[in-house]
Amino acid sequence: MQEIKKYVEANKDRFLDELFALLRFPSVSADPKYKNDVLNAADFVAEKLREAGAENVEVCKTAGYPVVYGEKTVDASKPTVLVYGHYDVQPPDPLELWKTPPFEPTIRDGKIYARGACDDKGQFYMHVKAFELMMKTNSLPCNIKFMIEGEEEVGSDNLATFVQQNKEKLKADVILISDTSMLSMENPSLETGLRGLSYLEVEVTGPSRDLHSGVYGGAVANPITILSKMIASFHDENNHITIPGFYDDVIELTDEEKHALNEAPFNIDEYKKDLQIKEIWGEKGYSTLERTGTRPTLELNGIWGGYIGEGAKTVLPSKASAKISMRLVPNQSSAKITELFTKHFESIAPPYVKVKVTPHHGGEPVVTPTSSAAFRAAEKAIEESFGKKPIPTRGGGSIPIVALFEKELGIKTVLMGFGLDSDALHSPNEKYDIYNYYKGIETIPLFYKYFTALS
């Protein structure tokens, strides 16, 4: 541990400079206009893996953005850890809400502010630096492989094919991912599950052209009004989702599981204060931790229709659209939920309008085993570096690829995240504490030590 701390201390400025260089690439995978920046970010990652001592480093072409691969084999008889991360980021908008530019990393009271600071550049780059540390200090106890992709924020559409075509290359004993959160630095935690995702776009069309709201208003269905009524019907008075069959495959937690889950330190007043809301919201009969960790949800991610420019336009629009995503829990299927939603949306559309549903992407939910050598190694590593045993939690987010790894490669995953829910992932002013960044780099080598020992 002392040697680790010494190396980090000696290189801390460079570690930060390199992360800043990575954060300066606006690698937004959702928006084609950033294509070159995404590609440049991939090259940068490959270069840094080489410098750290990785072999067979490749920027692997896919039908979309490339996967950066690198490896180091110390002893074929030793176990192999496959590190997964993503160099792409969420779109930065609404830009006007950023205090400093999203792609010009800035430090304010010990925190790095930038899009991707936590999700996932700041987190996966800790692994690159921890790898460098183990290489330079001759302390890498087992084999390591890196698979850093560029399409996580748009559903990892092409990673499935990549994984199917490279099963040999990706052979490993465990997948290690830092793309999730801890409860807090005082209450370190390890996530034991992730929600699945079904993301769609809907379009409601009324009249074939925009109309004068005075001449036609009151006599022709307004697609915004109709879409609003349809959206309003998605949740009943108890905030249960009304799509027939939506909950069919959901497995209720046992009382023990519920109890354990709600043991996690959680302060509702701090939660409300952080979000500046008077009241929380959610499905009746479940706590906030249960709602985000163990229940499927349906959220509106965007809505638009009619005139949204300056001033006033008295138009009755032809179309209204929305982006909708559903988070799924273990045993639900993304494909099935997408189909149920589509059928339901079409069935509740009134005769005044035409509707169109376009699926964007999906992913399956996962539960990670807490009994495995890898999970126990992660627990011990965190306990040693934080001085406290991590609390097992259920994450609300989705990393669709985790379920795919299990299916295609038969490898389980350990989610050793060092972020915080308050890091404003996907929001303006995303941040990552410098403390967490260095803490992660110090903790990761301990995971390799214990995983090799326990395997």
Next chain:
Amino acid sequence: MQEIKKYVEANKDRFLDELFALLRFPSVSADPKYKNDVLNAADFVAEKLREAGAENVEVCKTAGYPVVYGEKTVDASKPTVLVYGHYDVQPPDPLELWKTPPFEPTIRDGKIYARGACDDKGQFYMHVKAFELMMKTNSLPCNIKFMIEGEEEVGSDNLATFVQQNKEKLKADVILISDTSMLSMENPSLETGLRGLSYLEVEVTGPSRDLHSGVYGGAVANPITILSKMIASFHDENNHITIPGFYDDVIELTDEEKHALNEAPFNIDEYKKDLQIKEIWGEKGYSTLERTGTRPTLELNGIWGGYIGEGAKTVLPSKASAKISMRLVPNQSSAKITELFTKHFESIAPPYVKVKVTPHHGGEPVVTPTSSAAFRAAEKAIEESFGKKPIPTRGGGSIPIVALFEKELGIKTVLMGFGLDSDALHSPNEKYDIYNYYKGIETIPLFYKYFTALS
């Protein structure tokens, strides 16, 4: 009539060229980026009034866009007609739906396609050319004044002050406006009323920042979902508006009035075919003509919130907004309805969100008398030029300024419109038939003849 036709025939190409020049100004009053174009349009109108023979032509400054004034006094003992129109236009978006550029007028099968072709450049400019005709043929039988404003599409905010400050200058016996529609060229009609307007913008705020929909989804109210539920509640199952007191001041039509109104030729199948809708929509117990002509309405003109860009973003947004306008019928008050809406919107907001209501602009409804000399003159003029007596109709649109003229100047208005509902006012591909343009220029001098005779 022959002399009129002769003059129009001899000058028809120039009449069209001049209108095209006027249509090329993108005089969008709602969007500050068009400021200079709006001002240039005003200068153009003033110039053309001078050329036509108007005296004391002025581009009168206001707190906003100027009012173009011009006059011609032939004999102080004769009556005076005040012509009102507006040189500003609606925003052209959505631009991608225009077949040809909105500010490059194009003729397709006898129709002029351009923003403002009908509303109101094509219509008020007929009066400028009819005035030129009467001047050049020494047939102007009474006095005339022009008041062409540049803020009609944004609520004529500064015209009220202008009118209050220029009561003497604007003294007249009747106001003549061509900014409305006829049923068809085969069924000429005259509008006898206009609806009022109350236009507002609402904003719903949930959490203080955009959130990750996986980490917070299901546990924090989504402002898009909440706004949708609020919008959905505005109309009950019979499409009655649910705002308490909304209908209190509405005067139901008598059976005779209802009967007369529904006498107007109207083909529901053509109506549906034109709009490409399977079913019409509206308040239970009223016909389409009653819904648009005699009932107050509430329409969503625009909605936006969350991520509306390319691809997918799993965000639970902080805010959602909408632009909403209500059309009012005689005896309703714009100020009162705005207040009722605001109170109601605030009262139905759930504790999870904060709401803000911002009034944009309003206008009072009007009914024009059908017994006046001016109305009868308009009837006779149309009958002579169309060979058919016009049908009295109730228009669904609003020209807020008409009520103001009556209040401030004590002058009644005649709405002699030559447009068609199918001219796509406020929509992409707005048009005006060349036939209607010339027909209007020919009809207007007859109005002056009969009005002077009947006064």
